[in-house]
Amino acid sequence: MKRVAIIFNPASGKGKLDQYKDKIMSELTDTFAEVNVYYTEQPGDGKEIVERVANEVDIIIAAGGDGTVNEIVNALCPLENRPAFAIIPGGTSNDFSRAVGMNQNPLKATEQLTEMTLEKVDVGQTDKNYFLNFWGIGLITHVASNVDSQIKDRYGRFAYYLRTAQTMGKAQPFHLKLEADNFSFDDEAAMLVVGNGTFTAGVQAFFPKGDVQDGMLDVLLIKETSVQVFWKMLQSKMANQPTQEEGYIYFQTKKLSVSATPEQLVDCDGERRCSTPSDITVLPKHLTMLVGNLN
Ligand SMILES: Nc1ncnc2c1ncn2[C@@H]1O[C@H](COP(=O)(O)OP(=O)(O)OP(=O)(O)O)[C@@H](O)[C@H]1O
Structure with missing residues (x-):
């Protein structure tokens, strides 16, 4: 679990994560050997990034709101070899991050991630959507x-x-x-x-x-x-x-x-x-x- 891809949606929560970005990155680079950062620019980018990097990383972090999480999860779930997944909450509701006990402060959530507590969780599927x-x-x-x-x-x-x-x-x-x-x-x-x-x-x-x-x-x-x-x-x-x-x-x-x-x-x-x-x-x-x- 050394290679991390973090996908930021800079528009989530009206740009809420921008002020935390540098600290999030330094916390992650202190913990993981390789951290690559990606920014989404429009709907669909999260999916495209996951499909491009999933084979090369151990963990994919969605930094954004529920829309970003949904897009990334829908790209991750059909893959045979799925990297681990994590959420840094950056939207308004951040529902699944709450369900898995993430702190709603993005920096505190990043600290939680670096503790590397891994759990397998259920996913719902309806036709081709997860x-x-x-x-x-x-x-x-x-x-x-x-x-x-x-x-x-x-x-x-x-x-x-x-x-x-x-x-x-x-x-x-x-x-x-x-x-x-x-x-x-x-x-x-x-x-x-x-x-x-x-x-x-x-x-x-x-x-x-x-x-x-x-x-x-x-x-x-x-x-x-x-x-x-x-x-x-x-x-x-x-x-x-x-x-x-x-x-x-x-x-x-x-x-x-x-x-x-x-x-x-x-x-x-x-x-x-x-x-x-x-x-x-x-x-x-x-x-x-x-x-x-x-x-
Ligand atoms: N750079 C961008 N600019 C605008 N929209 C983007 C960008 N990158 C991704 N998106 C799209 O923005 C949508 C909304 O993102 P997200 O849900 O993360 O934020 P939010 O709407 O602020 O949060 P919440 O859903 O919790 O209210 C996503 O569906 C995503 O595809």
């Missing part, structure tokens, strides 16, 4: 990802649910057909979220007890949206226990097939580029990551 955090349809695609960060820090899940409740009028229910390992559903629904990581938009909104190493996907199906349903969810622990409440269902599975009428836009780790139908599976321990505090 996700680390979540896949979702329905209401979730209407919730602005940037719930005010101060309010989010203070009120966590509650702020996110409140924002979701505010957008409720915008989402039309849809007819959902779902086939999972031990569960099927064929009825009206308002939202379906499939989680791998535990964070959505910077908060542990839906799967606070999720585990990125358990080889399972967490699934939350909201049948009808009402303030009462969100209130019930807020009070529940969602602790890896299958739950069937009046307004929502929670379960775990290794794979599921989803179709919807009308066709639904899919939000996959914040990227909205595909629509239903979708086949979703978990790739257990598919990526080796340098992590912070995983517990």
